[in-house]
Amino acid sequence: MRAATASNETVAHMPLLRRVPAPPALNERTSPEELLARVALGDVPAFELLYDRVASTVFGVVRRMLRDPAQSEEVAQEVMIEVWRTATRFDADRGSASTWILTMAHRRAIDRVRSSQASHDREQRVAHRDHTPAYDDVVEQVETHLDAEQVRRCLGQLTDLQRESVTLAYYNGHTYREVAELLDTPLGTVKTRLRDGLIRLRDCMGVES
Amino acid sequence: MSPSDTHDVHTLTGAYATDALPEAERRAFEEHLGDCPSCRQEVAGLVATAARLGVAAAAPAPPAMRERVLSQISTVRQVSPVVARLEDVRADIPWFRQPLAVAASLLLVLTIGLGVFAATERQRANDAEQTAARITAVVMDPDRREATQPVSSGGSGTVVMADDRAVFHAAGLPELPSDRAYQLWRIDKAGAHSLGVLGRGGDRSLQQFVEHVDSADKLGLTVEPSAGSKAPTTTPVLVLPMPA
Missing domain, CATH: 1.10.10.1320 (Anti-sigma factor, zinc-finger domain)
Structure with a gap:
């Protein structure tokens, strides 16, 4: 068989093919998308690397919304396990790995926030206006992170109403109806401010659309 | 609304x-x-x-969470949204030929849920599903390339390649005695590298999923002792260049 191919070809050193997947070594530069693809194949070391890459963001988003550390940890943990469980369904054509994971984290936290009792309590609070606008708090946290500067700068370019709508909805997990109530603004206005605000942020952050 | x-x-x-x-x-x-x-x-x-x-809201996750997540995933089964059943893959019909029919017949939506299995059982199920899913991915790839060649002793072999992954399939091969088996090789400039012992042929078609193949490689099929050989010991019954 060797003779079939080696006759007039230079014998070069080629890496041996291993039948079990033996992909290139993983390291800090491996993209989250690649890691996720490997996780989808049941690769635990890839999952560990991915965990180290995204756990703080997942936890941060969840805690930002839920506040309670124990509950936040519980939800963040669920999210990371969900990442493992459903990595097989990640479709890179539809968005980045980080967007996929963070969207999952945000939705989970929202679900928790909106689950019956919590939601009831919150409505009470909303009704009583015992609420502190979130912006300063957000900015303070944001400043500790690498992406902070850009997010802070871009948030700063929004109108007050846009910024408040976006932060109350995204960071605090309020529905747009609650945001309207909190800001004492018509529903239609909040909808458009949320959209306009995000579009401005998108353009400011250079997110591809 | x-x-x-x-x-x-x-x-x-x-x-x-x-x-x-x-x-x-x-x-x-x-x-x-x-x-x-x-x-x-x-x-x-x-x-x-x-x-x-x-x-931008990132905050350090509690270190204990990492331990818990990592220990939990070992008991959590990954969902397989779309997999091919291995029995179907083994069918003797030239299934590469009809990707849409293949899609319709092979696709099987698995029950989604947290499944906790005994370690070995889970591992086996995972392996089979992963292989089936990879085979499906190659066969369904819109950019896949195919090549078919007769096997010198009878039957034919087909390779479907997408990126650096390929699926080899051979059917109609003469059945070998019980102490012999067909072994698949990847042949490059350095020689032949085993891709595994595939079986005795006959009624059962052979297939193998392979990774990290180069379009300059060839696949070779030889008859070997049933345990397989480290290097080919007989003249190949098939040498199939990867499809360009």
Whole structure:
């Protein structure tokens, strides 16, 4: 068989093919998308690397919304396990790995926030206006992170109403109806401010659309 | 959604991307998304933007959480949204030929859920599913390339290649005595590297999923002792260049 191919070809050193997947070594530069693809194949070391890459963001988003550390940890943990469980369904054509994971984290936290009792309590609070606008708090946290500067700068370019709508909805997990109530603004206005605000942020952050 | 709402349904993209729609409205909006490509595009950009806001909220996760997650995943089965059943893959019909028919016949949506199996059973199930899913991915790849060649002793071999992955399939091969088996090789400039012992042929077709193949490689099939050989010991019954 060797003779079939080696006759007039230079014998070069080629890496041996291993039948079990033996992909290139993983390291800090491996993209989250690649890691996720490997996780989808049941690769635990890839999952560990991915965990180290995204756990703080997942936890941060969840805690930002839920506040309670124990509950936040519980939800963040669920999210990371969900990442493992459903990595097989990640479709890179539809968005980045980080967007996929963070969207999952945000939705989970929202679900928790909106689950019956919590939601009831919150409505009470909303009704009583015992609420502190979130912006300063957000900015303070944001400043500790690498992406902070850009997010802070871009948030700063929004109108007050846009910024408040976006932060109350995204960071605090309020529905747009609650945001309207909190800001004492018509529903239609909040909808458009949320959209306009995000579009401005998108353009400011250079997110591809 | 009432008629008065539908005219401004597009403005809901922002509320949707920030998860600020109550459940019922979210479902209605997602239905609308199905019919509105421009909305989908806008939503994709805004969802990515919202995620960037999330990245900025990062806070160190409790170290204990890592331990717990890592120990838990060992008991959590990964979902397999689309897999091919190995029995189907073994069918003797030239299944590479009809990708759409193949899609229809092979695709099997598995029950989604947290399955906890005994370690070995889970591992075996995972391995089989992963292999089947990889085979499906290659066979369904829109950019796949194929090549078929007769096997000198009878039957034929086909390779389907997509990127650096390939599926080898051979059918109609003469059945070997019980102490012999067909062994597949990847042949490159350095020589032949075993891709595994595939079976005795006969009624059962042979197939193998292979990774890290180069388009300059060839696949070779030889008859070997049933345990397989470290290097080919007989003249190949098939030498199949990777499809260009």
